[in-house]
Amino acid sequence: MKIEEQKELISGFKHLELLANQVVEGFISGMHKSPFHGFSAEFAEHKIYNIGESTKHIDWKLFAKTDRLYTKRFEEETNLRCHLIVDNSSSMHYPKLESNQNFYESKIGFSVLASAVLMSLLKKQRDAVGLSVFSDNYEYYAPEKGSDRHHRMLLHKLEDLLNQPKQSKATDTITFLHQVAEKIHRRSMIVIFSDMFQDGDQEALLNALQHLKHNKHKVVLFHVIDNEKELNFNFDTTPRKFIDVESREVVNLFAENVKDEYNKKLQAYFKNLSMVCAQNKIKYVPVNVGANFDKILTTYLAEKQMFG
Secondary structure, three states: OOHHHHOOOOOOOOOHHHHHHHHHHHHHOOHHHOOOOOOOOOOOOEEEOOOOOOOOOEOHHHHHHHOOOEEEOOOOOOOOEEEEEEEOOHHHHOOOOOOOOOHHHOHHHHHHHHHHHHHHHHHHOOOEEEEEEEOOOEEEEEEEEOOHHHHHHHHHHHHHHHHOOOOOOOOOHHHHHHHHHHHOOOOOEEEEEEOOOOOOOHHHHHHHHHHHOOOOOEEEEEEEEOHHHHHOOOOOOOEEEEEOOOOOOEEEEEHHHHHHHHHHHHHHHHHHHHHHHHHOOOEEEEEEOOOOOOHHHHHHHHHHHHOO
């Protein structure tokens, strides 16, 4: 079931887990049509013993029944460790939604639902998930775990991000990407949701992204943007007052007078960001909030297949 078909079924974000699970179940049911193979929602309790491995966890009772050697795979031996990073600065709470819009059509809403969907997929495979939230400070950190209690704790935190929109919270992406990198020691998939509106030089941002790769982590950046206003700067011809949601700085201007120059500079910034990611083997995923949500699932599965 596509997410557009669920708008009448679920309103608001109080059913975040239900919505995420429906998106995942609808997608898994169509996996036989997908080019991504190897995805399994089942948990394998045993794996075939390979010569040279430790014999400590061989299941001898199963050997007596099957005449084949298997080792026990314990619940804590996860297939993947994943750490989700969500930018919760004020700019992420744009655009302000109308009453007939869904919560996931804002940047923070998209990031929250996407995180919940990834968590649901990972939970089905008994993978461990952690979460970091930052704005002008490191708001929240939870290490990677796979328990049901941990899963619900993270869902509750994600819902809080929607319940408590940030007022005048700046972004310090560079500082907190470095701090997250210091906390994650075991090889993991790191998934970032941010609009990447960061003051400072590009070299510093490059260093922060490189730091995330230092332990051979697989890094995915979901660059969430409202294309209509933030990228294309599509406003009418009337004079407007633009207010920076983070610094509260006010600028009065006619949008049409600066549109071409604004668009040129932003396109150059996004292109450079994409190149930086490519140079560092970071998967760069530009996301136009309000567009088709389903693509995040195929993107995730592609990354899952590449992680090894």
